[in-house]
Amino acid sequence: MLKKIILIFIPICLTFTFSAEARVYLDINAPTLIQIPIVLSKWKNVGKTPATLSEKVYEILANDLTLSGFFRVIDYQHLPLDLQRKEGIPEVLFLKEWMPAGGEILLAGETFLDSAGLNLRLKFHLFDLVEQKHMVGKEYEAPLQNLRAMVHRISDEVLLQLTGEKGIHNTKIAYVSLQTGNKEISISDFDGANVKQITNNQSINISPAWLPDGKKIAFTSYLKRNPDLYLTDREGKNPIRFSYYPGLNASPSWSPDGKQIVLMMGIEGKSDIFLIDANGGNPRRLTRGHGNEASPKWSPDGKQIAFISDRSGSPQVYLMAADGSDVRRLTYEGSYNTNPSWSPKGDRIAFCGRVGGRFNIFTIGTDGSGLQRVTSNSGDNESPSWSPDGRYLAFSSTRTGGSKIFIMHANGLNPRPLTQAKGGESSPAWSPRFE
């Protein structure tokens, strides 16, 4: 009836299954791990658009796609001569011309600046060179000053088409910067552009946290001597002090609905996890153990809170229900685990663990399974923070000397410094996507 003949090929096995319907099945595994080769043809300037504008668009786009870690960008300047000159959007019928470019995907576009020089229009089209077909085409229009955000949108769309998940090009990272000599809060685009210092009070400002809508940032400041919680917008304007209970007011994390804040409070060397309302009122204590509790992080579904406790004798990651019940210990490996960060899908928690006297980034399933070490042999690595797509982690690292913010894939690949700025950096917090 059925006969299976299995042939073993070198180390990989190739299975021919001679079945009754006479269809043979070949098992193919272990794909070659290479980035998608994407051809970026020269962008076309429509009308009187200055050439520099298209070059700028091109540069941001190429950088976005490279930083994503999924693509090998084939720059038009490295194409055969006849293709170098081709600009703008090609006809699907003539896609064959692009075969010598050596890519699987072609991204082409046009820039159009209106005569007043205020409004910018960007049009792009994505083509599949293997299947010789058009994939997607979109047009964006916005004031010229939004150029970066517009290009990031294109990159997001390309990511969605080619990797199945929208990119995170329109996100920012808040962090503590020592550039001025004081601990101040700065924010930067995900690609390191538009660095902006949002506090300038010469005090100590730490633990930045984004509100769920990404419009405001909270942080702890010693401005009035006591470590209180402040709230400010992305421009650093109108800071308000909203939680100033005696002692520590630190490490805030918003519930996904934005109505409550879980934070760390404490007096005289003993810290606990508290809940307060979004306006800072109505404090409720969630932990009552004899240990110190710190770094609470609300889960993406709002049902749980991860935190650090030393109740077992060493700092470890714990989980509890949002009402403080059902406490369970998550980490057992190592004697020092801190800085938990909940992945956006809610299935994993990244944290910093000490191994052999060095700090490294780990991730673990929320059921305690699948512990993975993500960094190694690269200085001290601390304070992981997930990107909103769950594909990347921002963290601080001393791999190049002083502590700097780095971004890597959640599997540890493609680490890169966030900015080239000088001065120490720590405590990154990744924003939600800005629509």
Place this chain on the structure above:
Amino acid sequence: MSPLRRPYRGGLLRMSGVSFVLHIALVLLLSLNPWPTIVRARPDAYMVTLMPVSLPEPEKKPSLPVIKEEIPKPVEKPIEKPKKDDIIEKIKKTPRKEETVEKEKDSLKHLQEAIEEIRKKAALDEIQKKVARREKVEERPIVTVTNPPLTNPSLTNLPLTSSLKSPSERESKLSEYYSMIWTKIKGMWTIPENLLKEMAGLETVVVITTTRDGKIKDMWVEKRSGNTLYDQMAMRAIKKAEPLPPIPKELGENTLEIGIRFLPD
């Protein structure tokens, strides 16, 4: 003890007489019993199969109509008469003298299964709406019909046009061809490393119909992985691998249907 022997001797004679009669009766009875008849009938049936199929053997009659019944159905959809003749001709060209009736029936069952399969496929094709691309629809069923014998342990029926004499020769030629296909597609299958984790445990099965000139005549996803991107990447690997190694002429096949299972590991 001796006085006792006499009456026994008389009884012994009587008993042996009864025994003789009983034996005769038993032998007669046994010769009428259906069970031993089957035992004997076997060599009879065996003899029947030895006869060339061209002779209208009574034993054959019940089997041939079965085929005829089954054939018209698939004919309705994708194929015309040539296939019917083909099947009959092939059955006639099975001069395996060692074959038993059971085996014959077995292969007929395979034929029926194959025919059933053709019908399923014909339906699937319609769903896939790729009929338009296929000009000679007859080719596909022929492949499937000629192939089932290949699945038989003895590889009884070789394709009519095949120039390969022994089944093992054909098998090794096929293996060689499949391994070339495997190598070519595998070489073209790429995934960005950063996506691999997201694709762990997925499986996509793509079925292709290859031709003698190495082209992919038909391609459809038999099993989706649930991840559109992963499916796309699998399809892309196959597209990139085209043209595939041509089907060896010796196999005598115009097209071959191959399933490709993509497993990230």
